[in-house]
Each structure stands twice: as C-alpha cells, then as structure tokens.
Amino acid sequence: MNIDSIKNGIVIDHITAGRGMEIYNHLHLGDLDCAVALIKNAQSRKMGRKDIIKIDEAIDLDLNVLGYVDPGVTVDVIRDGVLVEKKSIALPAELKNILFCKNPRCITSTEQELPHIFRLTDPEKRVYRCIYCETKAD
Amino acid sequence: MRSLLSITELSVEEIDGLVATAKDIIAKPQKYAEICRGKKLATLFFEPSTRTRLSFEAAMYELGGNVLSVSSAASSSASKGESVADTAKVVSCYADIIAMRHPKEGAPMVAAMNASIPVINAGDGGHNHPTQTLADLLTIHLEKGRFDHLTVGFCGDLKFGRTVHSLIDALSRYEGIKIVLISPEELKLPSYVKNDVLRKKGIEFTQTTDLLAAMPELDVLYMTRVQKERFFNEEDYLRLKDSYILTPDKLKTAKPDLSILHPLPRVNEIAVAIDDDPRACYFKQVRNGKYMRMALIMKLLGLTPEI
Numbered sequence: 085m086n087i088d089s090i091k092n093g094i095v096i097d098h099i100t101a102g103r104g105m106e107i108y109n110h111l112h113l114g115d116l117d118c119a120v121a122l123i124k125n126a127q128s129r130k131m132g133r134k135d136i137i138k139i140d141e142a143i144d145l146d147l148n149v150l151g152y153v154d155p156g157v158t159v160d161v162i163r164d165g166v167l168v169e170k171k172s173i174a175l176p177a178e179l180k181n182i183l184f185c186k187n188p189r190c191i192t193s194t195e196q197e198l199p200h201i202f203r204l205t206d207p208e209k210r211v212y213r214c215i216y217c218e219t220k221a222d
Numbered sequence: 223m224r225s226l227l228s229i230t231e232l233s234v235e236e237i238d239g240l241v242a243t244a245k246d247i248i249a250k251p252q253k254y255a256e257i258c259r260g261k262k263l264a265t266l267f268f269e270p271s272t273r274t275r276l277s278f279e280a281a282m283y284e285l286g287g288n289v290l291s292v293s294s295a296a297s298s299s300a301s302k303g304e305s306v307a308d309t310a311k312v313v314s315c316y317a318d319i320i321a322m323r324h325p326k327e328g329a330p331m332v333a334a335m336n337a338s339i340p341v342i343n344a345g346d347g348g349h350n351h352p353t354q355t356l357a358d359l360l361t362i363h364l365e366k367g368r369f370d371h372l373t374v375g376f377c378g379d380l381k382f383g384r385t386v387h388s389l390i391d392a393l394s395r396y397e398g399i400k401i402v403l404i405s406p407e408e409l410k411l412p413s414y415v416k417n418d419v420l421r422k423k424g425i426e427f428t429q430t431t432d433l434l435a436a437m438p439e440l441d442v443l444y445m446t447r448v449q450k451e452r453f454f455n456e457e458d459y460l461r462l463k464d465s466y467i468l469t470p471d472k473l474k475t476a477k478p479d480l481s482i483l484h485p486l487p488r489v490n491e492i493a494v495a496i497d498d499d500p501r502a503c504y505f506k507q508v509r510n511g512k513y514m515r516m517a518l519i520m521k522l523l524g525l526t527p528e529i
Binding site for chain 2 (some may be wrong): 189190194218
C-alpha cells in the first residue's frame with residue numbers, strides 16, 4: 085500500500101497498533117480540510133505492528149493528548165520534504181478537558197463551565213486525579 | 223496570597239508554627255486582640271454547619287476583626303444560579319479572607335482559583351476539612367507535648383470519615399507513629415489510604431474489630447460515629463453498634479493518660495458518663511479549633527506576630 089510522502093506536515097509514528105483511530109478522534113483530525121492518512125497495522129521492526137497518522141499540513145498539535153492516549157508515539161515534523169524535528173512524547177503532567185470527572189459530588193458536576201482538569205499523581209502507575217475532588221480517572 | 227484547601231498543603235514546619243502560635247494565643251490572648259483590626263472574614267457556608275461557622279467567626283472576633291456571613295445557599299446568590307467562581311470574585315471586593323463550606327467537593331478550590339484573597343476550606347462535602355485536622359493536631363500536642371512516637375487508635379467509621387483520613391495523613395509525617403484501626407469490616411479504612419499513605423510512608427499499623435483488645439496500648443483514641451445509614455442491613459448495624467460505643471467500662475484497661483478525641487457532633491458513641499473523665503478531650507478540641515483557626519487566619523493574612 086502506498087501513501088504519498090508529505091512535503092509540509094506531521095507524521096505521528098509508533099502508535100500502538102489499534103490506537104490510531106482513538107488518536108485521530110482525540111485530535112479532531114476529522115475536522116481538518118487537508119489530506120490525512122491513517123495507516124493501521126503497518127509493519128514495524130521495533131513494534132511488530134504499529135499505526136501511523138500522516139497529516140499534510142503543519143498544524144499545532146495538542147501533544148498532551150498524545151502523551152496520555154499513547155505515550156510511546158513520536159511526532160515527526162516535516163518541512164519542505166525534510167524531517168526537521170522528531171519529538172518524543174512523555175506522559176503529560178496535566179490534562180484539560182480530555183478526561184471528564186464522573187464523581188457526582190464533584191463541583192464540576194454542577195458548574196458546567198468549569199474546565200475538567202486532571203493531574204498526574206503517580207507516573208509509575210499512570211494515575212490521574214481530578215484536581216477538584218481527587219477522584220481517580222478510569 | 224495563599225489559601226488552605228487540604229491539610230497536606232501545610233509542611234511539618236508550618237504545622238509546628240501554627241501550633242506554636244496557637245499556644246501563644248492561649249498564653250497571651252491580649253497580645254492578639256487587635257491583630258486583625260480593620261480586616262474582614264467572609265464565612266460562605268453553602269450547607270449548614272453551625273459549629274464550624276461559629277468557630278471561624280469567634281476566631282476572627284477574638285483577633286479584633288469583623289465578619290461577613292452567608293449561612294446558607296438559600297440566602298445567597300447561589301440560589302439565583304451564581305457560580306462559585308463569580309461568588310469568589312465578588313466577595314474578594316468586600317472581604318480580606320474567605321472561609322468556605324460547600325456540599326460539592328472542590329468548590330473551595332474553584333473559589334481559591336478565582337478569588338484575589340485567601341480562601342480557607344471549611345469542609346467540602348466528604349472531601350477535605352483541614353481546620354478540623356488542625357484542631358485535632360493542637361489537641362494532641364497540648365495533651366501529649368509531641369506528635370512523634372505515639373500510638374493512635376481510630377475507632378468507628380474509618381471508611382467515610384474524612385477527618386480520620388486527614389489526621390492519618392498529617393500524623394504519618396512524624397516519626398514513630400503507630401496507627402491502630404478499629405472498625406467493623408464494613409467500615410474499614412479504604413485501601414487507597416492504606417496504600418498511598420500508611421504503606422508508602424512505612425507507618426506501622428494494625429487493623430482490628432475489637433476496641434477492648436486495642437485499648438491498653440493507645441496514647442490517643444480518636445472516636446467517630448458509626449452511622450446506621452452506612453450499613454446494608456439493620457441486623458448488621460444492631461449487631462455492631464454497641465461494640466463501638468465508648469463506656470466507662472471499656473476504659474478500665476486504658477492508659478491513665480489516654481486522650482479521647484472526637485470531631486463532634488457525637489450521637490451516642492461516647493457515653494455522657496465519660497465527659498467528666500480527665501481523659502475526655504473532645505470539648506477542649508472544640509476550643510482548640512478556634513485557636514488554630516485564629517493562627518491560620520493570621521498566617522494567611524501575613525499578620526502573625528513574633529512569638
């Protein structure tokens with residue numbers, strides 16, 4: 085299967101196989117007008133299989149989302165057909181409006197305009213807690 | 223500008239400082255009588271809690287300050303749909319410091335994020351109530367002279383009791399603390415408190431359902447209420463409720479210098495006959511709460527004098 089290489093844009097590589105669509109949705113890539121390719125189950129020497137997303141435009145990415153959904157991904161920034169930057173994504177310290185608190189006693193349950201903010205409290209176990217009520221994210 | 227939302231925000235040094243200030247207030251109340259002259263405390267209580275509100279108000283008056291009070295959600299703009307954030311911004315224009323109680327967890331944090339003055343969490347649902355823990359800590363220090371090398375028993379509802387969780391968290395930072403957890407199976411301390419606090423900090427602890435067996439080794443006994451509504455069936459409640467009622471009989475094997483604490487209100491979990499026992503500290507604890515709130519108000523307003 086051939087997908088054209090991109091001239092100016094972003095390649096999200098090393099996505100755990102099967103998680104590409106989740107990332108596609110989190111980044112709202114369906115809303116973009118430019119060409120976007122989601123490749124599932126591509127061969128990978130390192131991972132066996134992986135997903136890849138190619139975006140044919142240099143957009144600003146919310147890297148926090150990537151770090152939470154799939155911390156092993158890499159982001160390649162392509163300019164004039166040349167790889168100019170390769171970013172590794174770590175687990176984000178804070179997530180805003182990515183996770184939503186389900187605790188009915190939390191202030192976010194009654195004050196709709198409040199941002200839902202979760203903070204990383206245990207990087208080893210990947211535990212995020214709501215900053216308001218400290219409820220653990222699912 | 224700083225707020226206090228949870229007891230864990232205070233370092234050991236800061237707690238020691240507040241205890242020292244509170245002891246100085248007890249020794250020299252006149253020295254503090256004018257410290258907050260011209261300052262206003264707004265007590266925003268969106269759910270009823272007469273005692274905590276009165277304690278904050280008494281604390282501010284004893285510092286020479288004034289109080290603006292909202293004592294129920296029904297009498298505030300919250301009933302018109304005003305957000306906590308807007309309330310905090312508005313009250314910042316009138317007062318110098320806020321004490322907020324709210325039924326929703328995290329509401330005081332939202333207030334602190336939006337206010338231009340310090341916010342004290344006076345209880346947010348079942349979440350945090352740091353000034354109760356400050357009252358507990360001062361009582362322990364006044365009775366025992368230290369926070370370290372104590373065996374502290376917690377008895378009753380250890381599952382839902384937020385004051386229990388906060389006090390365990392605060393005490394776990396001192397050396398030689400041993401915790402004895404006494405509760406029915408249904409109301410045991412949640413595993414996240416055991417894992418995240420006790421095991422993580424290497425605190426020695428034991429769990430038992432038998433208050434009598436635990437009694438002889440305790441330096442401090444922190445009683446809480448076993449509430450009927452926490453049980454799945456009435457039969458279990460009836461079977462267990464009396465085991466966790468403290469009576470003079472059960473104190474026979476206790477140390478002569480045991481300190482009995484309770485966050486109050488009590489219903490029947492401590493027999494009235496114990497009130498006159500010199501080991502009963504729960505009414506002193508109420509008074510101590512006021513002293514700690516005085517120390518805290520001064521600290522957050524930057525007005526604490528040299529001791």
